Amino acid sequence: MENTPDSEWSVGDVETYLHALGLNGQLMVSRKDATIFDEIKHHAFRIRACLDQMVKLAGNDPEIGRGVSNGHIETVANLTRLVVQSLQNLPHMQKQFSLVMDTDDAGEAPIPPASPRNVEQCVTPAA
Numbered sequence: 001m002e003n004t005p006d007s008e009w010s011v012g013d014v015e016t017y018l019h020a021l022g023l024n025g026q027l028m029v030s031r032k033d034a035t036i037f038d039e040i041k042h043h044a045f046r047i048r049a050c051l052d053q054m055v056k057l058a059g060n061d062p063e064i065g066r067g068v069s070n071g072h073i074e075t076v077a078n079l080t081r082l083v084v085q086s087l088q089n090l091p092h093m094q095k096q097f098s099l100v101m102d103t104d105d106a107g108e109a110p111i112p113p114a115s116p117r118n119v120e121q122c123v124t125p126a127a
Contacts, residue, residue, distance in 0.1 A: 051075065 001009065001017045018025045030038065051072055058064040 047075065047079075 001013060004013075014025060028042070030042070054068045054071060058068040
């Protein structure tokens with residue numbers, strides 16, 4: 001496929017190629033007039049669908065439910081961190097918010113699944 005013009009690929013070709021690489025594929029289709037915010041909303045609803053799928057898989061199993069609950073809290077904390085970090089790139093917002101999270105050497109804030117945090121404590125107005 002690397003040497004085939006894009007216009008000559010079939011869906012079957014892509015599926016076979018991805019399968020050979022051990023990958024799954026997803027195709028996103030949107031309106032031509034879709035905005036960047038429409039794309040963000042799409043991903044937000046996909047995250048919700050994945051979270052709901054995890055809840056359904058957990059069923060009434062309390063051990064799996066704890067893992068799913070921790071995954072939800074980790075998702076909220078990570079998404080909050082990502083949104084605030086992006087917001088801080090606006091020059092007039094740089095001093096409006098600060099993250100109250102431990103960070104590693106790369107400046108990332110890993111949230112261990114075994115120790116979920118209270119999301120309200122993750123973002124606070126800057127002093």
